[in-house]
Amino acid sequence: xxxxxxxxxxxxxxxxxxxxxxxxxxxxxxxxxxxxxxxxxxxxxxxxxxxxxxxxxxxxxxxxxxxxxxxxxxxxxxxxxxxxxxxxxxxxxxxxxxxxxxxxxxxxxxxxxxxxxxxxxxxxxxxxxxxxxxxxxxxxxxxxxxxxxxxxxxxxxxxxxxxxxxxxxxxxxxxxxxxxxxxxxxxxxxxxxxxxxxxxxxxxxxxxxxxxxxxxxxxxxxxxxxxxxxxxxxxxxxxxxxxxxxxxxxxxxxxxxxxxxxxxxxxxxxxxxxxxxxxxxxxxxxxxxxxxxxxxxxxxxxxxxxxxxxxxxxxxxxxxxxxxxxxxxxxxxxxxxxxxxxxx
Numbered sequence: 654x655x656x657x658x659x660x661x662x663x664x665x666x667x668x669x670x671x672x673x674x675x676x677x678x679x680x681x682x683x684x685x686x687x688x689x690x691x692x693x694x695x696x697x698x699x700x701x702x703x704x705x706x707x708x709x710x711x712x713x714x715x716x717x718x719x720x721x722x723x724x725x726x727x728x729x730x731x732x733x734x735x736x737x738x739x740x741x742x743x744x745x746x747x748x749x750x751x752x753x754x755x756x757x758x759x760x761x762x763x764x765x766x767x768x769x770x771x772x773x774x775x776x777x778x779x780x781x782x783x784x785x786x787x788x789x790x791x792x793x794x795x796x797x798x799x800x801x802x803x804x805x806x807x808x809x810x811x812x813x814x815x816x817x818x819x820x821x822x823x824x825x826x827x828x829x830x831x832x833x834x835x836x837x838x839x840x841x842x843x844x845x846x847x848x849x850x851x852x853x854x855x856x857x858x859x860x861x862x863x864x865x866x867x868x869x870x871x872x873x874x875x876x877x878x879x880x881x882x883x884x885x886x887x888x889x890x891x892x893x894x895x896x897x898x899x900x901x902x903x904x905x906x907x908x909x910x911x912x913x914x915x916x917x918x919x920x921x922x923x924x925x926x927x928x929x930x931x932x933x934x935x936x937x938x939x940x941x942x943x944x945x946x947x948x949x950x951x952x953x954x955x956x957x958x959x960x961x962x963x964x965x966x967x968x969x970x971x972x973x974x975x976x977x978x979x980x981x982x983x984x985x986x987x988x989x990x991x992x993x994x995x996x997x
Contacts, residue, residue: 674854679819679847682826682855683713683787687751689859690833691721694749697833700727700736701753701787710755711789711848733763737786741771744784749833757788757842758802771838772813781836785829790818791883791933792981793846797972803882803934803965808840809910809943815839815864816910820885822853824908827862835864844883867914869921873903876991877921879944880931881907884982888931891987900995910940918944919952926957927994931982936964958997963990 677685691697698721699714705728708715718726729736733754740750754760760767767786774782792801808816817832817839819825825843832839870885871892878888885906892902903921907914922928928948930941945960963982971977 674856676852677822677855678849678852679822679825680711680713680849682822683829683843684715686826686829687714687717690830691717691725693859696747697749697751698725698727699751699753700729700740702729702731702755704728704753709753711845714753733759734766737763738766740784741766741782744782745780749783751833752784752786754786754788756800757790757804758799760788760804768811772811775837776813782838783836785832785839785841787841787843789845790842791844791846792970792977793883795972795974795977798969801970805842805910806934806938806940809940813838814911817864818842818882818910819908820882820906822855824862826855827860828864828908830859831861831864846883865909865912865914867908867917868906869903870906871904873901873925875900875925876902876927876929876995877905877925878902878929878931878987879905879907879918881910882933884931884933887982887984888987890984891991894988895991902991915947918947922948922952923955926955929961929963929991929994931963931987933965933981935967936962937967939964958994961990961994963987
């Protein structure tokens with residue numbers, strides 16, 4: 654039922670058959686997108702801490718320095734405020750910078766050039782600011798409060814920014830290429846929990862996935878589970894468990910928080926009459942509240958139960974493995990909350 658389906662393969666005219674697509678993990682898809690877009694467009698360059706010869710903290714930029722050199726793959730000092738400001742200036746002069754924040758948590762030190770300048774420049778005087786800020790995001794690796802936060806809501810509250818959070822290797826590549834080609838700023842959060850967890854088919858050639866379109870990952874009629882990032886896989890696992898109990902849950906992957914695919918959300922909840930919004934970020938002020946408000950305002954008459962949220966609690970992200978497991982939503986917690994909604 655989704656609107657964005659990967660092709661089954663690519664046609665090989667010499668052999669007269671379809672060639673199977675390569676299997677890539679999430680991180681490899683990001684790396685391939687960067688390589689391909691830098692080959693296609695000389696105005697694209699990468700900058701950030703250790704993105705050069707080292708290949709990035711997670712190796713997302715591996716091989717770029719060798720192929721494109723230090724003029725297009727810039728290692729920066731540990732000062733996000735400075736190198737995001739540099740990227741803003743480069744973007745306004747016609748280049749297309751792709752900034753890597755080593756961990757999404759550190760984006761706070763570059764907040765001013767993002768929200769005061771990148772987000773407002775086009776509104777103020779019509780200039781294009783084609784900057785992409787990539788940020789490894791979220792928990793699941795027991796890295797503690799400085800390396801595990803989910804701060805997407807900061808940027809969804811700031812007009813002028815697009816906010817993208819892919820959950821699959823296919824979307825990671827397609828949405829990153831769309832983000833780089835977008836004429837205005839895109840915050841591109843990458844769930845690092847998914848970086849090396851499983852592989853799927855990803856077309857070898859460049860392609861784009863539209864920014865602003867959600868995806869139905871699993872159709873259903875009894876409950877809509879709306880989520881994004883690493884929680885999509887947890888929601889699908891929960892939906893499988895609930896299916897065995899006779900409940901068919903529709904899993905919606907928002908993929909893009911801004912612009913939000915309001916129509917797909919409304920259509921889904923009007924079909925199922927119940928909704929559970931799941932996110933890894935803490936509860937208060939999380940983006941799930943915005944989705945709940947949309948449904949309360951525009952689909953109230955279709956609801957058979959109040960819109961529900963399953964989120965992390967309002968605490969810093971714990972370092973201890975058992976505490977982090979208790980902190981993060983997962984498939985088991987989704988099943989328990991979904992049962993409550995289905996019985997309402």
